[in-house]
Amino acid sequence: MSTMIPATDRKKAGTMSLMINGKKIKALKGMTVLEAALGASVYIPTLCYDPDLKPYGACRLCLVEIEGMRGIVSSCTTPAVDGMVIRTDTPMVNLARRAALELILVNHHGDCLTCTKNQRCELQKVAQYLGIEQENLDKLRKGTQILPVDKSHPAFDRDHNKCLLCGRCVQACEEIAAVGAIDLAFRGYATKVSTFGDKPIHDSICVSCGECISRCPTGALVPKHYIQPTDHVKTICPYCGVGCSIYLGIRGNEIVDVQGAKESPVNKGGLCVKGRYGLDFVNHQDRLTRPLIRKEGVPKNVSTTDIHQIFREADWNEVLDRMAQDIGLTIDRHGPDAIGLLSSAKCTNEDNYLFQKFARAVLHTNNVDHCARLCHASTVAAALAAFGDGAMSNSISDIDQAEVLFVIGSNTTECHPIIGRRIKRAIKNNGAKLIVADPRRIELCDMAEIHLDHFPGTDVALLNGMMRQIVEENLHDQTFIAKRCEEFEPFLESLNGYDLKTVDAITGVAGEKIRQSGLLFGKAKKAIVLYGMGITQHTTGTDNVKAIANLLMLTGNLGRKGTGFSPLRGQNNVQGACDMGALPVVYPGYQRVDHPGVREKFEKAWGKNLNEKPGITITEMVQAAYEGQLKALYVMGENPMLSEPDLNHVREALARLELLIVQDIFLTETAQMADVILPATSFAEKDGTFTNTERRVQRVRKAIDPPGEARPDWEIIAEISKRLGYPMDYQSSAEIMDEIARLTPIYGGINHDRLGRGGLQWPCWDKKHTGTPILHKGQFTRGRGKFHVVLDRPPAELPTFAYPILLTTGRILEHWHTGSMSHRSHVLETLAPESRVEINPVDASRLGIVEGDVISLSSCRGAIQTKVKKTHRVRPGQAFMAFHWKEAPANRLTNPAFDLQAKIPEFKVSSVKAILTVLERAVEDNKFLTALAENPAGVLASYDLTPEHRKALVDGDIASLEKWVGPLEERLQMWLKVRLKQENISEK
Structure with a gap:
């Protein structure tokens, strides 16, 4: 009897003929009897079968008789064979099924009429x-x-x-x-x-x-709270860059259910906690429903959550007229480059295209940017330089084909869960080998062959060390390099400074582990590097990505299935926002603004003379606002008051603006500082497209009506444009996409009608083109791949005596970005209601801190209070914290120093100190406790302790100590006992 063939390979295997209940049918070779029957619309009852799971045969209900086989067999576990004769409804089969079901039912308790699953229960159906x-x-x-x-x-x-x-x-x-x-x-x-x-x-x-x-x-x-939908609408999840297809269950203009789309090539029906349970923010009571204007005399730094104390409601005409007037005055007085525009990775391609067109054709400025500046700007810069394309080279599905997966700077299972599970399945099911490089011990480390726990900011040295081992063992792909690459010799020479001893000293990783990693990667015929913001958010971010590009070219792991360069994009449409030209140096499709031929094309299409001067980035906009050079900022769907580094500086900079316009779905921390707020629609209330991390353009569909007077972003932009003398008379987002296709070669064959079951991956050159799952086949976009010499440099900030801990920031599974959406989801907020900083138990013990303590965490830029989570996931001397909480904004601490090539800030390395909050309050006016907190051993040297004092210290006699140092809170008493015990005072 033939064995079962995986579903993905069955079409290649051909067909076979079967006889079921006297009817001849065709089935794909490799199917089970049950699959063949279901494919021919022959019902066989079952309760354990699921097409996505391995056959299990637990319920014993799918029994059938097969001619030539003794007795009855379970059809879900029996392979179908050409010529097989099957009966599904004989007396013996039905008797056995009834007996099996009765045994199931006698142990099944519950009243069907009161059960949430009533009328949707498979057991009910089979029993009937x-x-x-x-x-x-x-x-x-x-x-x-x-x-x-x-x-x-x-x-x-x-x-x-x-x-x-x-x-x-x-x-x-x-x-x-x-x-x-x-x-x-x-x-x-x-x-x-x-x-x-x-x-x-x-x-x-x-x-x-x-x-x-x-x-x-x-x-x-x-x-817990199931409501039967009356309609289902297919669209795309609005959270991370994976781009999962979903069906929104709708009832009464509300989202009441979410299911994954099984036909999607991206997620195949799978969802993470955010995709399945995190979309109730759409119907949250905090949604903005009417335009708002700041009340006269209300300062920008007012602290209140009462929206009506800061703003007054206005109608659309008043707000739009005022905006047009204020923008016009700003340009007249200060010139077009006194205005900045911050576009959005949460908005559609059509929204982003129109926003950057508005900046360039209407306002005559290239000062347009978006949050890619804070996450993958270094990817775009480095990949364009190395390959000619600033995007993922392969498809997500190529993970299934790889022999080795190298995950570096990506906590994939939390930040991109559907890709994370795909990696884990590739290891378990396909035998793929995993290398993880991350300062933290992330979940994937448990399945890795090797974990390279390098010091934060030493990625270049680590990668160069691996590549030197590959070259020394002659594992580099010399044919690929000779035929398809350039600048190899200078690169090769640059590796001489990265012997194992040197790299060990720089990275803190044992030389043997680096050697093993190089050999494992170098020997693989098919390997993929997947990385995230642990690579990009450094002052060396562009060099880090160039080093990854070097590694892939060195081993020939580009342009084939199962290989590739895989930056994992953070937001749902950050790839699309880049593609649409929401960047200060390029038009849509990465066509440079300072290229005369390109500019002439867009001038002709848009009917306006365009500014040839590249614009400034969001990090530069903040500084320009602080210095008084930038007078106005128009923010669409972004929240720099939580996402930018050094938030105290950002707050002061935004407060100095003459005009701040915010267009969003909630009153974000940035919106609270705005002069004008425009209520926009969420992903569920508009049509358009998103482009995911693998360059797949997918349809976003309107499922419900927006609340109140909220409008789609592109419609708002068009209305403002019209008032500034440049009509944008689009009738739909589909019409905008048609214009995108005319002007953007990589999107040339894309329109809404072509984006059916699975979308299209760019480049898609024309209407007949089927998209490009794999880039760089045969040759690179730039012709030859370019090796770059990249040498290691230390982070901009290192630990000091005053700030001895290295803090790195990131995300957690349950929340997303600045939390404006996820904090308004009941399930997500319940699962992760408060911030915590991860510190190593060694540091916790040294600081007298226990699990759950509230500590003050501070850098030279500011301080926050947060709870502590003790964990071995971080090394001693390091800490990790997510940036999702406005109550404990991690970016108040982070370093605004940026990569000079991509202008991306160094979120991943900041020097901080930690102190128990009750102690911090106590030491303000107590010199003894101050000394004890900062230098416990020095206390004994600097104080002339009497025998009474020494005995009280040794015994932890709080009552005696309080006579000396004053009243102490209970938690402070506990801390003091721990510190005194640690210092072995009796021996001092």
């Missing part, structure tokens, strides 16, 4: 099909213990009493999510699906992706 009667079940049913319902999770409940033990949830967690948070546990009648240690699901390693919920056939796993 087989004609099971209730009275027969009552005779069989024995008294069993009713188990408590696990209600610990904010999104769903687990009712073991309704569980069939079908195993779907267990398989989904293991095979789809690649987590393994649950399994079948205990024996006999006590068997149940359980977490490790039988803890509540909220206290397990569950990542809240909901894959188990979407596959449960009964009411055992159900959403």
